[in-house]
Amino acid sequence: MKNNLKVARVQVNLTQQQLAEKVGVTRQTISLIEKGKYNPTLKLCLEICYAVNKTLDEIFWIERESDKIAKN
Amino acid sequence: MKNNLKVARVQVNLTQQQLAEKVGVTRQTISLIEKGKYNPTLKLCLEICYAVNKTLDEIFWIERESDKIAKN
DNA sequence: ATATAATGGAATATATAAATTACATAGATG
DNA sequence: CATCTATGTAATTTATATATTCCATTATAT
Numbered sequence: 001m002k003n004n005l006k007v008a009r010v011q012v013n014l015t016q017q018q019l020a021e022k023v024g025v026t027r028q029t030i031s032l033i034e035k036g037k038y039n040p041t042l043k044l045c046l047e048i049c050y051a052v053n054k055t056l057d058e059i060f061w062i063e064r065e066s067d068k069i070a071k072n
Numbered sequence: 073m074k075n076n077l078k079v080a081r082v083q084v085n086l087t088q089q090q091l092a093e094k095v096g097v098t099r100q101t102i103s104l105i106e107k108g109k110y111n112p113t114l115k116l117c118l119e120i121c122y123a124v125n126k127t128l129d130e131i132f133w134i135e136r137e138s139d140k141i142a143k144n
Numbered sequence: 145a146t147a148t149a150a151t152g153g154a155a156t157a158t159a160t161a162a163a164t165t166a167c168a169t170a171g172a173t174g
Numbered sequence: 175c176a177t178c179t180a181t182g183t184a185a186t187t188t189a190t191a192t193a194t195t196c197c198a199t200t201a202t203a204t
Contacts, residue, residue, distance in 0.1 A: 035152080041191070145204100146204085152198080155196090164188095169180105174178100
C-alpha cells in the first residue's frame with residue numbers, strides 16, 4: 001500500500017508529532033503509516049485527510065499493475 | 073462513520089457473500105461494514121472499492137456537522 | 145562541540161478488526 | 175407448507191492496528 005501522506009503533511013506545515021496530536025494518535029503511528037508499514041483504519045485515514053486538507057483518493061491507494069504502467 | 077457500500081454493491085449485482093469472496097473476507101465482515109458497525113482497514117476499503125468499481129471518496133466518509141447542513 | 149528538533153526503529157502491551165461458528169428471520173419459490 | 179437464498183447478529187478466538195517506552199540518527203542552531 002502506498003500513500004502521499006508525507007508530502008501532504010509537509011504541505012500543511014505539520015510535523016509528525018503535530019499531526020499525531022491533531023488526529024489523536026501517537027507519532028509512531030503516523031511514522032509507520034508514512035513508511036507504508038501499517039494498514040491504517042478507515043477512521044484514522046479520514047481524520048488524517050481532514051487534518052491535511054486532502055481527500056482519501058488523493059492520499060491513499062494500492063499500487064496495482066495497471067497503475068504502474070500509467071506511472072511511466 | 074457512514075458509507076454507501078450497500079447501494080454500490082447492489083449496483084454491481086453482488087450479494088454480501090460474493091463481495092466477501094472477491095475481497096477475501098467473510099460475509100459477516102461485509103455485513104458489519106454496511107451496517108456501519110466496523111471501522112474497516114484501509115486495505116479492505118480499497119479492495120472493496122475495486123470490487124464495486126467506485127473510489128474511496130464515493131463510498132466512505134465521516135458524517136460531520138458541516139456535512140449534515142449540506143444534506144438538506 | 146553540544147544542545148535541540150524531527151524522524152526511524154525495536155520490543156512489549158493493549159485494543160479492536162476480522163475469522164469462525166452458529167442461530168434466527170424475511171422473501172422467494174416449488 | 176417446506177426449502178433455499180440473503181441477511182442480521184451473537185459469542186469466542188485470532189491477527190494486527192495502535193500505544194507505550196526507549197534508543198539511534200540526522201540536521202540545524204548555538
